[in-house]
Structure formats: C-alpha cells, structure tokens
Amino acid sequence: MAQLTENSRVVGARHSAEAARPKRRRFRADGAGKQQQAGPIAYVFLIVAALLSLFPLYWTVVAASRTDTEIVTPPTPLLPGSHLIDNLKIVWDQVDMTKALINSTIVASFVAVSTVVFATLAGFAFAKLEFRGRNALLTVVVATMTIPPQLSVIPLYQIITNLHWFDHLQSVILPSLVAAFGVFFMRQFLSEALPIELIEAARVDGAHSLRIIWHVVFPIARPAMAVLGMLVFVQSWNDFFWPFIALDQQNPTVQVALAGLGSGNHTVDHAIVVTGCLVATLPLLLVFAVLGKQIVGGITAGAVKS
Amino acid sequence: MATSVRAADGSPPPARSAPSAPAPDGRRSAGWRSRLYRFDTKASPYAFISPFFLVFAAFGLFPLIYTGWLSLHQVELGAPAHWVGFRNYTRLWDSSFFWTALRNTFTLGVISTVPQLLMALGLAHLLNFKMRARGFFRVAILAPYATSIAAASLVFVQLFNPDYGMINQFLGHLGVHGIQWETSKWPAQIAISAIVTWRWTGYNALIYLAAMQAVPADLYEAAALDGASRWRQFISVTIPSIRPTIFFTIIVSTIGATQLFGEPMLYGGGVGISGGSAHQYQTLSLYMYEKGWQTGELGQASAVAWVMLGILLLIGTVQLFVLRINRRTAGG
Numbered sequence: 001m002a003q004l005t006e007n008s009r010v011v012g013a014r015h016s017a018e019a020a021r022p023k024r025r026r027f028r029a030d031g032a033g034k035q036q037q038a039g040p041i042a043y044v045f046l047i048v049a050a051l052l053s054l055f056p057l058y059w060t061v062v063a064a065s066r067t068d069t070e071i072v073t074p075p076t077p078l079l080p081g082s083h084l085i086d087n088l089k090i091v092w093d094q095v096d097m098t099k100a101l102i103n104s105t106i107v108a109s110f111v112a113v114s115t116v117v118f119a120t121l122a123g124f125a126f127a128k129l130e131f132r133g134r135n136a137l138l139t140v141v142v143a144t145m146t147i148p149p150q151l152s153v154i155p156l157y158q159i160i161t162n163l164h165w166f167d168h169l170q171s172v173i174l175p176s177l178v179a180a181f182g183v184f185f186m187r188q189f190l191s192e193a194l195p196i197e198l199i200e201a202a203r204v205d206g207a208h209s210l211r212i213i214w215h216v217v218f219p220i221a222r223p224a225m226a227v228l229g230m231l232v233f234v235q236s237w238n239d240f241f242w243p244f245i246a247l248d249q250q251n252p253t254v255q256v257a258l259a260g261l262g263s264g265n266h267t268v269d270h271a272i273v274v275t276g277c278l279v280a281t282l283p284l285l286l287v288f289a290v291l292g293k294q295i296v297g298g299i300t301a302g303a304v305k306s
Numbered sequence: 307m308a309t310s311v312r313a314a315d316g317s318p319p320p321a322r323s324a325p326s327a328p329a330p331d332g333r334r335s336a337g338w339r340s341r342l343y344r345f346d347t348k349a350s351p352y353a354f355i356s357p358f359f360l361v362f363a364a365f366g367l368f369p370l371i372y373t374g375w376l377s378l379h380q381v382e383l384g385a386p387a388h389w390v391g392f393r394n395y396t397r398l399w400d401s402s403f404f405w406t407a408l409r410n411t412f413t414l415g416v417i418s419t420v421p422q423l424l425m426a427l428g429l430a431h432l433l434n435f436k437m438r439a440r441g442f443f444r445v446a447i448l449a450p451y452a453t454s455i456a457a458a459s460l461v462f463v464q465l466f467n468p469d470y471g472m473i474n475q476f477l478g479h480l481g482v483h484g485i486q487w488e489t490s491k492w493p494a495q496i497a498i499s500a501i502v503t504w505r506w507t508g509y510n511a512l513i514y515l516a517a518m519q520a521v522p523a524d525l526y527e528a529a530a531l532d533g534a535s536r537w538r539q540f541i542s543v544t545i546p547s548i549r550p551t552i553f554f555t556i557i558v559s560t561i562g563a564t565q566l567f568g569e570p571m572l573y574g575g576g577v578g579i580s581g582g583s584a585h586q587y588q589t590l591s592l593y594m595y596e597k598g599w600q601t602g603e604l605g606q607a608s609a610v611a612w613v614m615l616g617i618l619l620l621i622g623t624v625q626l627f628v629l630r631i632n633r634r635t636a637g638g
Contacts, residue, residue: 025318036536038435046432049425050446053508057449059472072470110621118361121354131351138357146557146618148565150591151611152369154376154604159369175365178358208343209350238454239570241431243593245599258456259572268575270464277457284452292445299512 005073060281063274071270087275091261092270095249097279100257105253107169107243108236115232116225118178123186124217128194138187143182154246160246171246174254176236178302180229189224190217227298230291254280324522370615377608387605394609404610406585407593410495414570414589418499423555426507430514438634444515447508455568458501463573466497488574489559491586498587499567506562510555517551519542553629560621564614567591 379387571578581588600609
C-alpha cells in the first residue's frame with residue numbers, strides 16, 4: 001500500500017476508480033426518484049418469495065436438531081429440537097467431515113485465487129491491449145462456456161487414474177485453475193473502469209507490462225477481483241459433478257462427503273443427512289450474511305454488460 | 307460512454323501530461339530498450355491470455371476430442387480400444403433407455419427453466435419498485451444460491467417424501483393426498499425441477515433487476531404520458547429493453563438444464579443413477595455416468611457425451627437464429 005501511494009500514477013488510478021463508483025450511485029439515485037412505489041400486492045408476492053427461499057434453509061436447521069424418528073413422524077416438527085450436538089457427532093463418525101471441510105477450503109481457495117489472477121491478466125489483455133486475433137480469441141473464450149463438463153470427464157478420469165491422482169486434490173484443482181466466465185467478467189469490468197491513458201502514461205514512463213499489471217491494473221481491478229473471488233469460491237465449494245467422480249470417501253470435499261452420507265453403507269438416518277447439509281452450507285451462509293450486499297452487487301454488475 | 311460520464315463527474319484527468327516522444331530516459335540504450343519494449347508489447351498480451359488457453363487445451367479441448375475418438379471405439383477400462391465406427395451411436399439409436407433419457411432431459415429442462423425465468427422476471431419487476439426492506443428481499447431470494455446441489459437435493463428429498471414429507475402434509479390440508487413424488491414420473495420430474503428452480507430463481511431475478519435498473523427513466527415517463535398502464539409499460543418498455551439479458555439467461559439456463567446430473571442423482575438416493583427404478587427421471591448425464599462407471603462401457607458413454615454436445619450446438623444455433631430475427635423485427 002505505502003509503495004503504491006508514492007506513485008503518482010496510482011494516485012491517479014485511485015481517483016478514476018472512485019470516479020467510477022459515484023457514477024453508478026448517482027445513476028441509481030436518479031432512477032429511484034422517478035420510481036414507482038411498491039403497492040401491497042408487490043409486498044405480498046415478495047414476502048411469499050422470501051419465505052419460499054428461506055424456509056428450506058430454516059427447516060434444515062430444524063431437522064438437523066431432531067432425531068430421525070421425529071422427522072419421519074407427521075406432523076413434521078417446525079421448531080428446532082435438542083439433538084444438534086448428537087447429530088453432529090454422528091456425522092463426524094460416519095464421514096471424515098473435518099478433512100472434507102479442510103479439503104473444500106483448500107480447493108475453493110486455490111481455485112478462487114488462481115482464477116482471479118489469471119482472469120484479471122487475460123481480461124486486461126482482452127480489454128486494453130492490441131494484438132492480432134484478439135476478437136477471434138475472445139469469441140473462443142466465450143464459446144467454451146457452452147461446452148458441458150460431461151464431454152471431458154471420461155478422458156480426464158483416465159488421465160487422473162494414469163497419473164495416480166485419483167482421490168488427490170490436484171485432480172479437482174487443476175482443471176478449474178481458470179474459467180472462461182472469469183476472463184469475460186474481468187474483461188467487461190476493465191474495459192470500462194481502466195482508462196487507456198493510464199496505461200499509456202505508464203508505458204511512457206518506461207514501465208514494462210508486469211509493472212503495469214501490478215501498479216495500475218490490480219489496484220483498479222481490486223473491487224471486481226474481490227467479487228469474482230467470492231463467486232468462484234462459492235461455485236467451487238458447491239461443485240459436485242467432477243469431484244464426485246475424481247474423489248472418494250477417503251479424501252472427499254464437503255459435497256462428496258454429503259453424497260456419502262446420503263447413500264453408502266449406513267442405513268440412511270435422515271436427521272444425519274440433513275445435519276451434513278447444514279455443515280456443508282453454513283460456511284457459505286455466513287459469508288452471505290456478512291457480504292450479501294457485495295455479492296448481490298457483484299452478480300448484478302457482471303450481468304448487465306453481457 | 308464511460309469516459310464521457312467520468313469527464314462529466316469532473317474528476318481530474320488521470321494521466322499526467324504525457325509527452326508523445328520516446329521515453330525520456332537513456333538515449334544511449336534506446337536501441338535495445340525499444341526492441342525490448344516492442345517485444346514486451348507484442349508478446350505480453352499472449353502471455354496474459356495463455357493460462358486460460360493452456361488450461362482449456364489440457365482439460366477442455368483435448369478431452370473433448372479424445373471423447374470423440376473414444377465414441378468410435380469399443381473401450382472398457384483397462385482393455386485396449388478397438389474401432390467400431392459409428393456402432394456406439396447406432397446402438398444408442400436402438401436403445402429405449404437413451405430415448406427415455408433424451409425425453410427426460412428435455413421435459414426436465416423445460417419445466418425447470420421456463421417457470422424459473424418467468425418467476426425471476428416477475429420478482430425483478432417487483433424488486434424494482436421503491437420499497438422498504440429492499441436489501442433484505444434481495445439477499446433473501448439469493449440465499450438458495452449459497453446452497454450446493456448436494457445439500458439442496460438431500461433436503462428437498464425430505465420435504466418431498468410421500469409418506470412424511472412436509473409438502474404432502476401441506477397438500478393434504480388442501481385435500482390432495484398421497485402424491486408419489488419419486489415413483490411416478492411427472493411428480494418426480496416436478497420435484498427435481500423444484501430443486502433447480504429454488505436454487506436459481508433469485509440469482510436470475512437479480513440479473514434481470516440489474517438490467518431493469520439500466521433502463522432510462524425517460525422511456526417510462528414517455529410511456530406514462532402516452533397513458534400506458536404499469537402492465538403495459540412492463541410489456542412494451544421493460545421487456546424489450548432487457549431483451550439481451552433475457553437471451554443471456556435463457557442460454558445459460560439451457561446449458562445448465564442439458565447437463566442436469568446432481569439433482570436427479572441425489573434425489574433418487576439408491577436408484578438415483580438409473581433415474582428411478584423405471585428410469586422415470588434419468589437424464590442424459592446420468593445415462594452417460596451409468597454407461598461409463600456402472601457398466602464400464604466407455605465408448606457408449608462417450609457417444610452419449612457427443613450427442614449432448616450436438617444437442618447443445620443445435621439449441622445454440624436455433625437460439626442465435628431467433629435472436630437475429632428478433633433483433634431485426636425490433637429494428638435494432
């Protein structure tokens with residue numbers, strides 16, 4: 001930080017980054033002044049939608065604190081019970097939840113950081129640098145988003161078994177090191193937020209590309225990088241298809257462990273399965289509770305321009 | 307556009323007055339410096355985009371082509387492959403399970419995306435009003451997005467259980483009894499679609515909301531002056547203005563629906579991979595998994611994967627075509 005403030009270029013960068021923000025706020029305020037007031041019917045619909053969205057989450061908490069018998073005997077309980085601790089113990093007995101949580105944290109952090117860094121580099125190149133084949137390559141990036149993961153799992157599975165990577169975390173990390181969505185997201189952000197004059201000025205001062213990345217692009221891209229990091233973390237934490245194939249219960253991510261609770265050798269105890277779901281979801285719900293506004297802002301910011 | 311707005315804000319021009327002459331420092335070393343500089347500006351864009359293309363080549367493109375090669379061979383794990391031409395595809399054509407999976411993928415796709423996007427559109431419209439607790443509503447409808455496919459499916463299995471599930475209890479109060487949410491085809495597909503819809507409606511609503519907020523207010527004023535009702539304004543101002551966003555969400559949801567795997571698999575529990583005991587909700591993804599990992603016919607599984615790609619390309623082409631016609635009729 002201190003390094004950066006000495007640098008007049010970066011001070012300029014910060015000015016323009018701040019200038020970009022009031023732009024949006026002012027725009028929204030303009031719109032809001034002329035907006036119609038919501039009527040009672042709108043409130044009714046929204047309250048119903050909010051209840052439908054939140055009820056399954058609430059019921060997860062209820063069922064996680066009850067016994068199997070209580071859940072399967074109608075009428076289904078609507079208030080939390082007293083068995084949460086017992087259920088958690090059984091979850092930990094049945095699957096290696098500590099390992100699963102650690103694994104998911106490792107995988108999601110790794111994937112988030114590398115996606116953000118690589119996507120920022122590529123997004124910057126596509127947004128602001130001139131090179132031959134730029135538009136064609138950008139089209140390729142966007143087109144790859146439509147390829148379903150199903151098309152690559154069979155060879156990937158053969159590759160990881162040949163490399164003896166089955167059940168090792170690198171088999172789920174490496175294919176996700178960077179995603180087309182991230183590249184596109186950063187490109188959209190940087191085309192608007194990064195004035196070309198800044199780069200030209202830095203070039204005139206003799207800065208090479210890596211210096212420009214570090215001192216100009218990263219400081220300006222920081223808000224978008226944070227949002228992208230969160231989105232990728234959530235996605236990676238929740239990813240199911242490929243981890244389910246590449247890992248097993250010896251070294252699972254949380255989602256794979258959940259699948260193990262749901263089926264597997266144990267007689268299925270519904271309270272235990274739901275408790276597992278609670279454990280898997282709680283970390284992300286906490287993140288949402290704290291950063292909900294930023295996440296909402298990020299999703300909406302990334303979407304309009306596309 | 308961005309620059310003009312920024313200028314209007316009166317922020318200082320970010321760059322200091324830049325001399326357009328070559329770099330002021332070091333005339334002596336200008337030769338190799340400018341060569342280095344030229345190399346840097348030429349090569350660094352490719353260096354910056356290379357991580358994406360390397361990862362895609364290794365884990366996307368190569369497997370994609372290799373899957374195509376496998377689909378023309380008879381392959382079992384651990385045994386050498388031998389060429390069978392298009393026999394894997396013709397065997398799919400003759401397999402009733404394949405057609406069932408194809409039909410299920412289509413019906414599940416329709417009932418999980420169409421209501422979802424319509425509801426998202428309505429919610430976004432409501433959220434665009436001036437109101438109290440706006441922030442709460444936004445975070446609340448996005449909350450399901452924080453849950454994973456696995457957690458959501460396993461919780462919904464409980465809610466949809468025909469014997470003790472809360473949904474049948476609730477319907478019982480309305481006089482509807484004993485819907486078999488797993489064993490009968492349509493209820494099972496509706497239940498699985500409910501999981502998808504629950505997880506994604508809020509997310510899409512927020513995307514629509516963002517697009518709606520970018521619609522210039524004077525369009526609405528003009529419409530209001532012409533005496534257009536709120537509903538009329540929604541139909542003839544809002545919808546046309548956010549059409550690109552609507553197309554974007556349709557494409558993304560279609561891709562997602564074609565790949566449906568985790569929800570039906572976990573919803574079905576022990577019989578999830580076959581999509582229920584009568585394959586009543588087996589999707590193409592599940593069918594592929596069953597072929598590849600249960601019965602070990604990797605060639606067949608690869609053929610299913612390529613059929614999925616073909617279907618996506620077909621849908622994509624149709625969507626692009628519709629988009630183009632739509633643009634032309636909109637006069638844009």
